[in-house]
Amino acid sequence: MTSAERRPVKLRPEIVALPPYKQGKPAPVDAYKLSSNENPYPPLDGVIEDVVRATSFNRYPDATALAVREVLAARNGVSVDEVHIGAGSVSIISQLISAAAGAGDEVVYPWRSFEAYPGLVTVAGATSVQVPLKADDSLDLPALAEAVTERTRVVIVCSPNNPTGTVVGAAEFADFMESIPDDLLVLLDEAYYEFIDREDAVDGLALTGRYPNLVVLHTFSKAYGLAGLRIGWAIGPVDILNAARASAIPLSVTEPSQVAALASLERDSELAERVSHIRARRNVIRDGFLDRGLRVPEAQGNFIWLGAGDETDRVQDVLYSHGIVARAFPGSGVRISIGEEESIASLFRAADEIARLLPAAHPLSTLG
Numbered sequence: 001m002t003s004a005e006r007r008p009v010k011l012r013p014e015i016v017a018l019p020p021y022k023q024g025k026p027a028p029v030d031a032y033k034l035s036s037n038e039n040p041y042p043p044l045d046g047v048i049e050d051v052v053r054a055t056s057f058n059r060y061p062d063a064t065a066l067a068v069r070e071v072l073a074a075r076n077g078v079s080v081d082e083v084h085i086g087a088g089s090v091s092i093i094s095q096l097i098s099a100a101a102g103a104g105d106e107v108v109y110p111w112r113s114f115e116a117y118p119g120l121v122t123v124a125g126a127t128s129v130q131v132p133l134k135a136d137d138s139l140d141l142p143a144l145a146e147a148v149t150e151r152t153r154v155v156i157v158c159s160p161n162n163p164t165g166t167v168v169g170a171a172e173f174a175d176f177m178e179s180i181p182d183d184l185l186v187l188l189d190e191a192y193y194e195f196i197d198r199e200d201a202v203d204g205l206a207l208t209g210r211y212p213n214l215v216v217l218h219t220f221s222k223a224y225g226l227a228g229l230r231i232g233w234a235i236g237p238v239d240i241l242n243a244a245r246a247s248a249i250p251l252s253v254t255e256p257s258q259v260a261a262l263a264s265l266e267r268d269s270e271l272a273e274r275v276s277h278i279r280a281r282r283n284v285i286r287d288g289f290l291d292r293g294l295r296v297p298e299a300q301g302n303f304i305w306l307g308a309g310d311e312t313d314r315v316q317d318v319l320y321s322h323g324i325v326a327r328a329f330p331g332s333g334v335r336i337s338i339g340e341e342e343s344i345a346s347l348f349r350a351a352d353e354i355a356r357l358l359p360a361a362h363p364l365s366t367l368g
């Protein structure tokens with residue numbers, strides 16, 4: 001049979017229609033890669049050496065990552081079963097969505113938010129309900145609660161929100177939790193937790209044990225600089241995490257990633273120092289953009305968001321011409337990760353040009 005006659009193999013149509021996950025552009029050697037919210041620093045001192053020394057590459061890893069869970073449980077005052085480890089927190093989000101929602105069920109989340117959410121919901125067979133952000137690009141928690149129906153199985157709250165950088169307030173989050181049924185799973189995605197400097201932001205780790213339906217997600221990918229090793233964690237009620245464990249692909253959390261996480265957790269002061277540099281740099285960059293008349297929402301992650309609407313492609317080109325690879329969301333804006341100190345001068349030269357390109361009242365929010 002020639003390929004012209006061959007009918008396509010039967011696959012789920014909603015999966016065939018799904019765009020494959022789009023990664024940030026690879027950067028040319030002489031450019032700054034500020035497109036994937038990666039840490040510009042290598043893993044903390046000694047972590048790579050520990051991985052090489054302590055990994056038995058011919059053996060399977062510890063399936064439950066017990067040693068890592070023990071450290072995280074002790075730090076957070078919970079039992080080891082209230083901690084779950086995944087190959088990146090994205091895998092845990094996937095497990096929890098699959099564990100809670102299937103065909104005919106709905107998953108409610110803000111939009112725009114993390115690019116991975118829509119695909120994970122579709123793969124689970126469930127339906128996405130996307131709730132628009134507010135005009136200042138922050139999450140609209142009352143609207144998220146409003147969107148809950150009896151078909152809803154999961155609500156995702158992302159704070160700081162990727163890609164806009166805004167955080168949810170602690171009081172606002174408490175009101176939100178009050179307003180939704182306590183048998184509805186809520187995922188609080190705190191991938192950028194370490195970069196927050198607003199005192200009144202929600203702090204998922206301070207809420208452990210408070211809600212029977214809340215799971216908080218953290219990762220070693222961003223602040224710890226271990227994105228390439230794939231390890232993240234969740235803290236929450238045992239019954240929910242057991243459902244995640246049951247939905248997981250066995251043995252997907254590798255031993256090198258477990259060793260690296262453990263070694264990283266022994267290096268708190270070094271982590272704090274590094275995070276403080278990135279945070280300070282972020283604030284300098286945001287202020288520099290604001291000083292040039294550009295509108296950038298509150299930035300609490302390791303990135304800033306520039307709403308550029310129809311000018312998004314041109315803004316991306318300007319950045320590129322200054323040696324910066326950023327992540328463009330066509331028609332809405334550009335997310336720029338906080339990278340090397342030396343990238344700041346290039347960024348500001350680009351910002352001078354962008355300020356001439358965008359109208360003074362360029363929209364913060366052209367998301368959707």
Ligand SMILES: *Cc1c(COP(=O)(O)O)cnc(C)c1O
Pocket residue numbers: 037087088089090091114158162189191218219220221222227230231232
């Ligand atoms: C980066 C990111 C994650 C974590 O990714 P992993 O590398 O899988 O741990 C989770 N949520 C959001 C919003 C992110 O931006």
